[in-house]
Amino acid sequence: MNKIPNRQVICETLAELARDDRDIMVLASDSRGSAAMAPFAKEFPDQFVEVGIAEQNIVGISAGLAHSGKKPFVTSPACFLSMRSIEQIKVDVAYSGTNVKLVGISGGVSYGALGMSHHSVQDIAVARAIPGLAVVLPADRHETKRMTEALVKHEGGVYVRIGRNPVEDSYESAEDGEFVLGKAVTMRDGSDVTIVAAGETVRVALDAHEALKAAGVSSRVINMHTIKPLDEEAVLRAARETGHVITVEEHSIHGGLGAAVAEVLVQRHPVPMRIVGIADEPAIAGKTSEVFEHYGISADNLKRLALELLGR
Secondary structure (H helix, E strand, C coil), rough: CCCCCCHHHHHHHHHHHHHCCCCCEEEEECCCCCCCCCCHHHHHHHEECCCCCCHHHHHHHHHHHCCCCEEEEEEEHHHHHHHHCHHHHHCCCHHHHCCCEEEECCCCCHHHCCCCCCCCCCHHHHHCCCEEEECCCCCCCHHHHHHHHHHHHHHCCCEEECCCCCCCCCCCCCCCCCCCCCCEEEEEECCCEEEEEEECCHHHHHHHHHHHHHHCCCCEEEEEEECCCCHHHHHHHHHHHHHHHEEEEEEEEECCHHHHHHHHHHHCCCCCEEEEECCCCCCCCHHHHHHHHHHHHHCHHHHHHHHHCCCC
8 A cells, every 4th residue: 555645756756856956946835744845845955945824925936936947846735825826826827927836735625624624626627717827636656756757847837736645556656657748648448438537536436447347347547637738639539439428536526627528528529427526515524535435436436327327
């Protein structure tokens, strides 16, 4: 069982790269501990900026650093970064075209028992509506490493959302697969139904694939790690070849991955579809596993929906 959270992987990967690239900067909003960035701050004090509890300021400062030729990575709780700082993200990062990577840590329902004030299940909807801002959710530690390496080289604003706790691996190693911004990954192939997932729900989709296989259903699993720009061709190919689509996400059912996929399909290739996510209500408080189970973000529910779509 994996014991390494994705936030730790980001720190370790940035530290490896920062030893040769002095332009890499990390900024924290009194969050170096929760972002697992304390080791980076200790090794690279001149490449680390502690802003304190000032999420709006951290985005403006990072934009200034980017204008100066630096490569800033902002690390701050997703619930605050995506809500309190949204005007600065819109204007200072996206509209100004600055090279800022915004890493929302402890996203989704990672904070569990702290409830709606700390849940971040509207962030994808908000971020993907901002022109010029990419939106990425890595599936596991291996993809997080490849993503971080790619984003250091990428020029432009990106919102990344990661969880707080270790997640079960979806890939066998960091060498398994390639991360390309805007290019989905087909994790499992199938011909009856497609399950599109992002972030921590990729593992749920893979488990559903095995459950459906045992039931005689051939399911395709797509890891849509980049929700914007969306890999529309992967979505359309899945619709044409499997005829049924289910999306699953750790986000509101409004405006997230499901909405992005539906927008493509309804205009270009309508097929029977289901969207699985957090209902339009304050999400319940509890462990991530408990919240997932409550809202049907589970292999059993995905299996049930797939069989329903197929009329079985």
